[in-house]
Amino acid sequence: MQNLIQHYLKPFFYLLILPNFFLFSVAIYLGIGRSPVNLDYLFASLFVYSRVPIIGYIVFLVFFLLDILALLVQVFTFAKLDHLVYLSSFLPNAPAAYQMATLASMLWLVLFMVNAVKLKKHTSLTQALVLFNLALGAFGLYVYSADSDNTDKVWRVQHAPLVSSPTLHTLKHRSTLFYQYFYDDGEIFDKFIPPSATQVNNARFYQSGSEKLLLIINESWGVAKDEHINAQLIRPIIQLDHYVKNLHSGQINFLGATVAGELRELCQLSPNHFNLKDAANGFENCIPNKLKRQGYATTAFHAASGVMYDRIYWYAKAGFDNSRFFENLNWTRRCYSYPGGCDLELINKVIADVAQPGKRFTYWLTLNSHAIYDERDIVIDQFDCAQFSVDVRSQTCRNLKLQAQFFYILAKKIAEEKLVGVKVLIVSDHAPVITNKTEMEQYFIENKVNWLSFEILTKLDSY
Structure with missing residues (x-):
């Protein structure tokens, strides 16, 4: 009996525990969905x-x-596969967590392959079939269970069963919509x-007749449940009572x-997909086009590559x-939250553009x-997370510090x-x-x- 248990225990470890342990641990750390057991590896075995x-x-x-x-x-919602090539070029300067995850993935892959070759000498196809059928049975119970929850979003696994197949999930939930989002x-x-x-601000902003307009889409500026946090972030602007007016x-x-979010603000449009490279029509009534017809010079700024999202x-x-x-x-330096330049440096170029003589419409999509x-x-640390009962080690704390810095x-x-003399409108792209x-x-x-x-x-105005 002991020999029989050992006979199946060793392949069980290499075929189930080892190939799933690393990525499941990563999923737990990031707080995203993944099943403890990936059925696909057992099929490969x-x-x-x-x-x-x-x-x-x-x-x-x-x-x-x-x-x-x-x-x-x-984690990186909506990414074309060819965008990963661009993103990977920044890996040497990426956050340490990304570098460690990449290195660990490569080492883990080599380790598994080496052990799989060694284990092959002592493991039969029968053993692999037994494990595969056990996992397949567990997967089947989930799929056909009356209590199964099929509310997974296209890009987010909300409810992960004990055993699943990321490949089947990709084919079922992602492949069609992935094509529609980017290639349709x-x-x-x-x-x-x-x-x-x-x-909401059309009369106060782009229809106001002002010669200087600055639209800023501020990346990831969320609405905090604590109103004191929301007020604290924009406090530096509020305190400029001798410099600003008509604040809303x-x-x-x-x-x-x-x-x-960009198309929402620039064009009042809602995209069905993001295959915008070859789009010929639909942009005629975007704000920059309207202002160009009124004699404005129009410029856009973004610290990431222009190939991203076309x-x-x-x-x-x-x-x-x-x-x-x-x-x-x-650029004199680069920043890290997302591959690209630094908004602290780019703001000077944005200001120089909108300050030029004549009618100017300047658009800035922040990045950092x-x-x-x-x-x-x-x-520049301008936000005390502890003061507002925000976990100082959390992603939220870092987000709020970056917003306060902006x-x-x-x-x-x-x-x-x-x-x-510039009219400014700042709006977030998404939560x-x-x-x-x-x-x-x-x-x-x-x-x-x-x-x-x-x-x-x-x-x-000051007189």
């Missing part, structure tokens, strides 16, 4: 322990990459007109990716004369408050009279991406974003 092991190794590698992708798309040739925009801060603030409901293409269609991205600007809110991007630097530039759902529910109102509008006084 059927080939590993057959007469054609090379097929098993190849199939295993494919399943492993799909398993990693299933986690990545829950159907209708680009939905008939639904989303609520937007630019529409509010909130709108929104659920979507950053590019959808911005290098659709910004021009939306009406921007010039677009400034990571690759066509000079993107998940995972890297501490290295916090240069408003502090903007207020400082205003106080230096860098933006005299913060907090990978720990419990933490998100504790601190933020989901699917709600902030906006703030004001006018910077001219010298004549």
